[in-house]
Amino acid sequence: MAQNNFNKNTTDTRPAMPDAAKHTYGLTEQSWKVLTEVTFPTAKTAEVILMALDYCKTRKLDIFKKPVHIVPMWSKALGCNVETVWPSITEIQTTASRTGVWAGMDRPVWGPDVTKTFTGRYKDDNEQWQDIDVSVTFPEWVAVTVYRIVGGKRCAFTEEVYWLEAYSTAGGKNSQVPTAMWIKRPKGQLAKCGKAASLRAAFPEECGYAAEEMEGKIIDIDGSDVIDIDLSAESATAAPVQQPQAEVKPEVIDASKLDPKLIRAVETLIKRTKDANAWAAAEEFIASRFTGVDLIYARAELDKAKRQPALTHTEGMTMPPLSAKDTELSKARQALR
Numbered sequence: 001m002a003q004n005n006f007n008k009n010t011t012d013t014r015p016a017m018p019d020a021a022k023h024t025y026g027l028t029e030q031s032w033k034v035l036t037e038v039t040f041p042t043a044k045t046a047e048v049i050l051m052a053l054d055y056c057k058t059r060k061l062d063i064f065k066k067p068v069h070i071v072p073m074w075s076k077a078l079g080c081n082v083e084t085v086w087p088s089i090t091e092i093q094t095t096a097s098r099t100g101v102w103a104g105m106d107r108p109v110w111g112p113d114v115t116k117t118f119t120g121r122y123k124d125d126n127e128q129w130q131d132i133d134v135s136v137t138f139p140e141w142v143a144v145t146v147y148r149i150v151g152g153k154r155c156a157f158t159e160e161v162y163w164l165e166a167y168s169t170a171g172g173k174n175s176q177v178p179t180a181m182w183i184k185r186p187k188g189q190l191a192k193c194g195k196a197a198s199l200r201a202a203f204p205e206e207c208g209y210a211a212e213e214m215e216g217k218i219i220d221i222d223g224s225d226v227i228d229i230d231l232s233a234e235s236a237t238a239a240p241v242q243q244p245q246a247e248v249k250p251e252v253i254d255a256s257k258l259d260p261k262l263i264r265a266v267e268t269l270i271k272r273t274k275d276a277n278a279w280a281a282a283e284e285f286i287a288s289r290f291t292g293v294d295l296i297y298a299r300a301e302l303d304k305a306k307r308q309p310a311l312t313h314t315e316g317m318t319m320p321p322l323s324a325k326d327t328e329l330s331k332a333r334q335a336l337r
Contacts, residue, residue: 015046025053034064043070048083055085067091069211074218077267086211089192096146096203103147103154105198108191111141114163120177122170132170132177138163138186144194148202157202159194166193168216179216209260259294266298270305279306 017032027035035049043049048070056063069088072081087095096102115137121129145158163186170179182189189212196210266286273282279302286298 013044015043015049018046018050020050021046021053025050025057027053039064039066040070042072043083045083048085052085055087059091061091061094065090067094069215071211071215073214073216076218084214086209086214089195089210089212092196092199092207092210095206096199099203099206101149102203103149105147105195106145108194109143109145110139110187111143112139113137114140116164118177120175122175122177134177134183136178136183136186138167139190140164142187142190142194144191144198146195146198146202155202157198159197159201161190161194161197163190166190166213170216181215262290262294262297266301269298270301273302274305 014036017027017029021027021032036043040049040052052068052070053063055061055068059067061067067088067090068085071084071086073084074080075082115135117133117135119133121131141160141162143158143160145156147154147156149155167182167186167189168179169175170177178186192210192212196207196213199207200209269282269285273279282302283299286295286302290298
C-alpha cells in the first residue's frame with residue numbers, strides 16, 4: 001500500500017518525573033513537562049532525559065534550547081532500538097565557537113538534483129510495520145567550507161557529503177526508506193550533515209558527529225575493518241554448551257561520548273572471542289591495546305558479554321599477533337591522541 005506520510009501516535013506515554021530531576025538538576029514539575037512535551041517529545045524513558053541533562057550541565061548548556069537530541073539507534077548486540085544522546089549541529093557549532101579560532105562558514109554548495117523512488121517498510125509510532133512508496137528529489141551532494149585560524153592565517157576546510165550515503169532510514173538496518181524528516185527536508189538535513197563533517201575536519205579534537213548524522217544508523221556495526229584477529233587456534237579446543245537464552249532488555253547508552261571506531265572494535269573483538277571461547281586472551285588483549293576511558297569501556301563490555309550464555313572458557317591462551325592492517329590502524333589512532 002502506497003503512503004506518503006508517517007502515522008502519528010496519539011497515546012500519551014510521557015516519562016514520569018524522577019526524584020533525580022528535582023534533587024540533582026533542580027527541575028520543577030513544570031520544567032519537566034516542558035522537557036517531555038516540547039524539548040524531547042519522543043523520549044521513551046526518564047533515564048535518557050537525565051542523561052541529556054547531565055550532558056548539558058557538564059558542557060554548561062541550556063537544555064531548553066535543545067543543544068542535544070535523543071536519537072533511537074538499532075543495537076545489534078541487544079536486538080532492539082536504544083535511546084542515545086547526540087549533540088545537535090548547533091551544539092557542534094557552539095563547541096567550535098568556544099575555541100576562539102573559528103573564523104566563519106560559507107553557505108552550502110549543492111550538487112545536481114536527483115529524484116529517486118524508495119519502496120519498503122517502516123515502523124510507525126505504534127511499532128507497527130507499514131508499507132510506503134515515496135519519491136524524493138534531493139541534491140546529490142553538498143559541500144560546506146569552514147574556516148579556522150591556524151598560525152595566524154584563515155584556513156579553509158571543505159568536506160563533501162553525499163545524500164545517499166548520509167540520509168537516515170526509517171525501517172532499520174535493511175530498510176532503504178528515508179525518515180520523515182529526510183523526506184520533508186532533503187536539503188536541510190543534508191546541509192546539517194555537511195556542516196558537521198566540515199566542522200570535524202577543521203576541529204578534529206573538539207567536534208564529533210551530530211544527531212542529524214546518527215539517526216537511523218546502527219550503533220554496533222560490523223567492525224571487521226577495524227580489528228582483524230585470527231582465533232582459529234583457540235576455537236579448535238572450544239566446546240559449545242547449550243544454555244537457555246536470557247531475555248535482553250533495552251538500555252540507555254550514552255553513545256555521544258564514545259568513539260564510533262572504538263565501538264566497532266570492541267563489538268568485533270567480543271564476537272570473535274565468543275566464537276573462539278577465548279575470554280582470558282581477550283582480557284590480555286584489551287589490557288595491552290586500550291588505555292584510559294577506552295580500556296574501561298572495553299572491559300565493561302567484555303564483562304557484560306561473559307555473563308551472557310556463551311562457550312566454555314579455555315584458559316591460558318594468548319592472543320595471536322595483530323595483522324598488518326590492524327597494526328597500522330592502531331598507530332593511526334595513537335597519533336591522533
